[in-house]
Amino acid sequence: MNKRAIVLILLAILAIIAIVLLRKHPLPADGSKRRECPESWYENHMPGVKDGSQQPSQYLVISGERVELNEVDLDWVKQNCPVHEPTPVY
16 A cells, blocks of 8 residues: 555545544534533532632533533433432532
8 A cells, every 4th residue: 555545545544533522522612612412510618729819619510521510501400310410419
């Protein structure tokens, strides 16, 4: 195989990976936040090095992956999902 064929094959593989990732985590076209029900919502109270002013960190788990709160429409989650408040984790 020549170098051009190898480059074309690699580009095709990268394009397929990009398509799969975008289908798994679609980005809203209008810049709105995700409206998906999480599997869980956690509030981390684990001890750690903090400056005293930090709030406990919260995050959601959607499709088995951690999702930060700023990526999700929390009002929609609270109104439409069985998981509508964080569970403390110690």
